[in-house]
Every structure is written in structure tokens, then in C-alpha cells.
Amino acid sequence: MIVKDVLSLLNDFSPLFYSEDFDNTGLLVGDPTNAVKGILVTLDTLESVIDEAISKNCNVVVSFHPIIFSGLKKIIGRSYVERVVAKAIKNDINIIAVHTALDNSFQGVNAKICEKLGLVNRAVLIPKEQTVKKLVTYAPQKECQSILEALFKAGAGAIGNYDECGFVVQGIGSYRGNESANPVIGEKGVRHQGPEEQIHVTFQSHLENQVVAALFNTHPYEEVAYGITTLENTNQHLGMGMIGTLENEMNETDFLLFLKQSMNTQCIRHSSLLNKKIKKVAVLGGSGSFAIKAAIGKGADVFITADLKYHDFYTAENEILLADIGHYESEQYTKELLHAHLTKKISNFAIVLSEINTNPISYF
Structure with missing residues (x-):
């Protein structure tokens, strides 16, 4: 497993796509191609946490809060942030932060x-706006079901507690290809008309690339007609x-x-x-x-x-x-969430829950 794979598992749990604009999430220090030896899960990445990672042979730190929040112009050890980053780089420690992506997650x-x-x-108390999209496309009737199956597999058609939701309308499609075209049905230069179906499915914004890829990989036509719009629907599981x-x-x-x-x-x-x-x-x-x-x-x-x-x-x-x-x-129990998810998904090396209390506030 490499660092990029850990990022993928975290994205499955709480997509980094939904981090707030002001935030800094994802891989903050390291290289996505580095091999993973062990993972330390923490709420905050402090110097003591980096020392703990080194002592426990963990070269990946998964943190809730990002250690780098605003820009760093120098790394000369004048602040705890600079010292953490320098020590992580020196010891080949990769640091990942999830922060507001997990804040916005329904299971976060x-x-x-x-x-x-x-x-x-x-x-959800404050649903995240404009995160639901709709795909509309057209296909020959006999290909409609296989396209729908591919779209569902890519994550489209999930609405609240339901999945595989779609809508299909029958109609007559027409097209005419020029001399450079290679029509699957019909002939060049001749208008073709035949039974087609219009397919409607919704999907969450972060899935757009894979939904469109599924459409193009399954659709038989040389040129695929489709449209994507952003809906005003309330997102029931994000915010x-x-x-x-x-x-x-x-x-x-x-x-x-x-x-x-x-x-x-x-x-x-x-x-x-x-x-x-x-x-x-x-x-x-x-x-x-x-x-x-x-x-x-x-x-x-x-x-x-x-x-x-x-x-x-x-x-x-x-x-x-x-x-x-x-x-x-x-937020103290957040690291338990991350630890439980990663432990469930990874079994070939250690997933360690940090023992360090990173609370900067004391009570008298």
C-alpha cells in the first residue's frame, strides 16, 4: 500500500472534495507514492505526535486538524508548525489531514x-448547497439497461436512503453523420431515426468524473449527447x-x-x-x-x-x-472514527491510535 491508497480510503469515508474553501486538507507533507509502513491516527499533529509516530514505526500520520493551515514562507523552526513540518520531512513522515471533510460527513x-x-x-443541521447534480443522456432502447447499471455502479442514483434511482423516457431519436462519421446504427450522410430512451440520474458532485467515465465507457454511440445540471435539492447526508x-x-x-x-x-x-x-x-x-x-x-x-x-x-x-x-x-472522539474506518479496511500493517492528549487548554 502507498500513501495514495490511504487517501483513497479516507475519501471513501468522507470525500475531501467537500472540505470548506478556507480549509487545507489531503496530503500536507510527504509523497503520495511512498510505501506505507504504519499509520498513526491523531486529532492534532504536534512534535510529540511525530516523535510517537517515529517510535511506533509509523510513517503516515492521519490527523483531523491540518498542521499547515495558512501559507508557510519559511521553515526555520520559529513556530511549532515549522518544527513539526521540518521534523516530518527529516524523518520521512507523511501527514494527511481531513478536517472539514469529516465535519461535513453524515458519519463524521x-x-x-x-x-x-x-x-x-x-x-443534517445545515445541508451543503449545490452538491446534487443530474445527468441526462440518450441511448438506443436495447442499450439503456446496461448504461443504467454502469451509472449505478459508479455511484449515480443514490438519494438519501435509496440507491439505483433513475428515470427513463421513451422517444424517437434522430441524427445524420458526415463523411468522417462511423455511425453504430444507420449510414453516413443519411438521417437516421429510431427508438431511443432518455435517461435521468442524480449523483453527488464529487462523483462527476467517474459517472461521466462510466457513461462514455458503456454508451455505444461515437458521439454521446448528455447534459449535467446542478440541482437545488437539499442534500440529506452532507453538511x-x-x-x-x-x-x-x-x-x-x-x-x-x-x-x-x-x-x-x-x-x-x-x-x-x-x-x-x-x-x-x-x-x-x-x-x-x-x-x-x-x-x-x-x-x-x-x-x-x-x-x-x-x-x-x-x-x-x-x-x-x-x-x-x-x-x-x-472533537476528541473523531480520531476513534478514523481509526475504526482504517482498521476495518487495512489489515496488513499497524493502524495506531495516538495516546497523546493534544488539548492545548487546561482548567484550574
Whole structure:
């Protein structure tokens, strides 16, 4: 296995295509063609984590947070970022980061928080827009089924909890080839008309190249007529944050105690108690102040996130309980997700869960 293969496995779990524009994900240090000896999974890539990777004979570090976030103009050891990068290069350590790709995944950061809290009936809090596309193409009737099968195999036709979804319309197609054409059906210079079917399938944006490749590899015509459009449909399985419900409602103080224990946090900063029951819960790991209004709009009784500023608490507007559990605390179980996925997919060398607590914040 090479580093590129590890990237492919991570893409299957949470496509890097859906990382936010401001983010820096993928292979940050190393070479995609390097052979993999072992993988260390961590939340953050610090010097101590690189030392741990070296001691455990792991030459790939899979990190949630990217060690390189903004541009590096020099690598002379003046900051922890420069020192990490220099040490990784010196010791042939490859560093991969997934960050907001996993934030946007339906089985990612926020799903893990929901799991810890036992939330049911989960849905994406802020669906990612313009990530659903539709392919329309035309083919001879007898070839339609084989084309559909190829498109489904490439990932098209998946909608929420359903797959192999498509729509076919029968009609009459026509074309005329010039002297350089080699028509599969009909003759050069003569207009051909015959029964065709119009095929419609939807797909997620990151699959476009493989869906189009499947179409061209299967379609019999020399020239394939097709169109791709971006839909306004809500993506049910992609986006920031999640919302779900507790099996049994709780009063606010009982819920905050339950939250503190479930998320293993020493401190919860929260807005004013509203003297109402907690049933519907919204969550967003990491810095989530931008999603407060979305949580209110979805009717959540509480919104759990991190890094709320002083004035953010005012935006609760006595409509919702805001609970800041800490940035590290909200994402601490993320490395377990990555470790479990890679362990399931790879069996021929070690997948190691980092033992280092990378939380930069201490409580007195």
C-alpha cells in the first residue's frame, strides 16, 4: 500500500472534495507514492505526535486538524508548525489531514457526538448547497439497461436512503453523420431515426468524473449527447452539524450534567436556563457560532458546540439553550472514527491510535 491508497480510503469515508474553501486538507507533507509502513491516527499533529509516530514505526500520520493551515514562507523552526513540518520531512513522515471533510460527513464528527448522546432521528443541521447534480443522456432502447447499471455502479442514483434511482423516457431519436462519421446504427450522410430512451440520474458532485467515465465507457454511440445540471435539492447526508432527539426528555440541569459526563468535559459554558425540557438537540463540533440561528430555526431546545464568544450567548434570544463544551472536547472522539474506518479496511500493517492528549487548554 502507498500513501495514495490511504487517501483513497479516507475519501471513501468522507470525500475531501467537500472540505470548506478556507480549509487545507489531503496530503500536507510527504509523497503520495511512498510505501506505507504504519499509520498513526491523531486529532492534532504536534512534535510529540511525530516523535510517537517515529517510535511506533509509523510513517503516515492521519490527523483531523491540518498542521499547515495558512501559507508557510519559511521553515526555520520559529513556530511549532515549522518544527513539526521540518521534523516530518527529516524523518520521512507523511501527514494527511481531513478536517472539514469529516465535519461535513453524515458519519463524521457530529455523528459521533450524536452517538455519545444517544440521539435518534438524526438529520443534517445545515445541508451543503449545490452538491446534487443530474445527468441526462440518450441511448438506443436495447442499450439503456446496461448504461443504467454502469451509472449505478459508479455511484449515480443514490438519494438519501435509496440507491439505483433513475428515470427513463421513451422517444424517437434522430441524427445524420458526415463523411468522417462511423455511425453504430444507420449510414453516413443519411438521417437516421429510431427508438431511443432518455435517461435521468442524480449523483453527488464529487462523483462527476467517474459517472461521466462510466457513461462514455458503456454508451455505444461515437458521439454521446448528455447534459449535467446542478440541482437545488437539499442534500440529506452532507453538511455542517446534526440535529436529533433524545429518547427521553430531560430538564436543563439534568441534561447539562448528562452532557458533561457523556462528552468527558470539565466545563460547560452555557446561556441562561429557560426552565423548559430538553428533547431536540442540535450539535456542531468545533467552532459553531455561525449555526446558532439554524439550530433555532430547526426548533432545537439546545445547541451544543464550542468557541462561543461573549456576544454569541446573547443570540440565544431566550429561544434556545447554548452549551459550549470546548473545542477539543467536542472533537476528541473523531480520531476513534478514523481509526475504526482504517482498521476495518487495512489489515496488513499497524493502524495506531495516538495516546497523546493534544488539548492545548487546561482548567484550574
